[in-house]
Amino acid sequence: MRLLQSTLKIGAAGATIFGIGWAILTFGGNAEVKSADADIISFDFAPKTNTQKFQDSLDELGMEKARYYDWNGNKMAFSTMVTDDEPLVVLHEFQEKFREKGLNDRIYSGKSNAVDLRGRDVSELTPEEREAQMKHLEELYVKHSNFFAGGMVPNVVTRDYVTMHGMDSKGGAETGLDFIKEVRERGSSRLTDSVGAARTIEIFRESGRTRVAATWTDDEVDFSKFRNASNAAEVGGSSKVPACMGCERLMRFKGETEEGYASNLFHSDSQTKADVVRFYRESMARRGWMLTPATKAMMAAEQVKLKQKSDVEFLSFARGSEFVNVLVYTGSDGKTVAKVMEAP
Known part of the structure; x- marks a missing residue:
């Protein structure tokens, strides 16, 4: 029961962050970016941030050069790619790269072994179903913890449409529970006040091809600027x-x-x-x-x-x-x- 309650807390927090409205507008590349502004310099002896790992992953996966925009004072980056591969294939390729770069702790397929509880009481579950459901909750907890710690985890996974999201907290939370603790210590009723960086990817089938759109913030995002x-x-x-x-x-x-x-x-x-x-x-x-x-x-x-x-x-x-x-x-x-x- 304690595991279930903790997981539900993390799930609710994750759903809230997943639901942050990203006004992702695909422009025709009119905005120019000075190379000095767009490049992030990293020295070999300096550990890379999750944002840098994310950008390195996109570069190696063949995404176009990022375009940068200012949204109410927040620096936003946007990149796209078109491929013939199906969205689920693209999901797996991106997950492999994120794990290789150390952004993810594992490869997430988006598949679920959750037991369908619609119209059923938990007490009616068979021992096998209880075990499967506990395994599902444990995997859900790990997935959400990786999300709060900078990883890119799937949120919606269908044959033609996939989304992945990830974030870093301002205090460097390493698990979902650490993030909830950080939110409480910050004393704000808004989860986003504790978000230091956010990233999202959409993969969708369009006119027989697959389009990938990635949007991310820098490491000092202020969500209050989006709503004020x-x-x-x-x-x-x-x-x-x-x-x-x-x-x-x-x-x-x-x-x-x-x-x-x-x-x-x-x-x-x-x-x-x-x-x-x-x-x-x-x-x-x-x-x-x-x-x-x-x-x-x-x-x-x-x-x-x-x-x-x-x-x-x-x-x-x-x-x-x-x-x-x-x-x-x-x-x-x-x-x-x-x-x-x-x-x-």
Whole structure:
């Protein structure tokens, strides 16, 4: 019973971390990264971090060179690969490499020998089923402990779709129970406040081929930056686009160079859609941006009733070879939302 309770605690914690929303956006490689920024220098005598072991594994597995982005002040890396191998084959190849690099303590297949308990009482299990279930719980505990200690373990495993996740705690927890202890000692109700680095991999079948997408943070991730809104007047806009007045910034996602792709998400409970649209039309014009012909044509069509007015206001601006798209709409909470997307 004690083993079961401990395992359930770790399982709940693992499920929470597994469920962290990763807004994994595949861009066209517009964002550039200086090689000095992208390379992590490691000396032979210095032990490698789990993040370095993870990156080395991806390199040797043939993943593309990582692209780096800034998400609300957190440094995020993204890499993809396309292969003809089936997702389960790719899972095994990655697991072998992770064990070889010392990131994992073993190879995880994602298969489970758990007894189906639906509609059954535990007291009804046969001795063989009890033994199988205890073995399953022990393996689950080891798997979750490896996850909390930096390993990459499968979460979802199907024929066409596989996910793997891993993390390091800020305090260097080596087991799931150590992580729970660290969370309690930190005094925070949020598990993510104790996460120092996080990694995820998706493997999925698409148009007859298998795509692998890996996303990971650096070793100093701050999850509070993902969830905290900031005042637009304090953070300001980018070098290209101003932040709307009276707005809070929910998210900033950009390449490490300002010449790359960037996306801002704002909301406001004091500004209407018309207020925000008027702000961007006037402020962008002052900065030398022009409404694109397509936007002007759409507005004209709406005015003469040739096109039904949409719930989403769409503005597209151009300045030389640069473009900015602004979408303004009312969110489900009644607040005005503005999404500003910059592209080179």
